[in-house]
Amino acid sequence: MITNEEYKHRRSRLRDEIIQNSLDAYLVSSEESIYYLTGASYKPLERPFFIVLWPEREPTLIVPMLEKVHMTKANIGTVKSYWEYPSPFGLGWADVLKTIIGNIKTLGVEPSLSLEIASTF
Numbered sequence: 001m002i003t004n005e006e007y008k009h010r011r012s013r014l015r016d017e018i019i020q021n022s023l024d025a026y027l028v029s030s031e032e033s034i035y036y037l038t039g040a041s042y043k044p045l046e047r048p049f050f051i052v053l054w055p056e057r058e059p060t061l062i063v064p065m066l067e068k069v070h071m072t073k074a075n076i077g078t079v080k081s082y083w084e085y086p087s088p089f090g091l092g093w094a095d096v097l098k099t100i101i102g103n104i105k106t107l108g109v110e111p112s113l114s115l116e117i118a119s120t121f
Contacts (some may be wrong), residue, residue, distance in 0.1 A: 002037075002039055004030075005052065007075070007076075010037055011059060011076070013025065013053060014037070014053055015053060015054075018053060018054075018108065019078045022106065023055070023104045023106045023107065023108045024054075024104035024105055024107060025035050025052050025053060025054050025101060025107050026107070026108040026109070027050060027051075027052055027101070027113065028051040028052075028053065029049070029110055029113050029114075030110055030112045031051055033051075033110060034051055037051060038051070038061070038074035038075070038076050039070055039074070040068060042070065042071065047064045047067075047084060048062075048117060049062065049063050049064075049067070049071075050062040050093075050097060051076065052101060058076070058077030058078060059073055059078075060077055060079075060100050061076050061077065061079045062080050062092075062093065062096055062097060062100060063079060063080075063081055064081065064082060064084050065083055065084065066080040066084065067081075080096055080100060082095070085093070093096060094117075094120040097121070098120065098121060
């Protein structure tokens with residue numbers, strides 16, 4: 001069984017890479033990577049899940065509102081949620097993601113990031 005300490009160590013190694021590459025943050029979006037970094041499993045279907053990793057603070061996990069309670073088991077920093085389609089104005093995944101990443105200048109992303117998500121910022 002993989003321990004919480006191992007998941008923290010994995011995120012710490014990624015955080016070191018963020019610092020070495022002078023990134024303001026790194027966006028994790030693939031189901032496999034989120035599982036690797038947290039141990040939390042889920043079925044995304046068409047609903048995106050994200051982890052924003054920062055060089056100097058706890059990560060932020062962004063999940064659909066219906067998954068918020070379930071995903072708190074990820075034991076990872078802050079868990080923010082968004083309303084699913086049709087979401088009220090300003091409360092969809094793109095709005096929450098934009099609010100979280102704010103005005104950062106250098107955001108690292110996984111190569112598998114979809115064009116739909118990348119075009120939101």
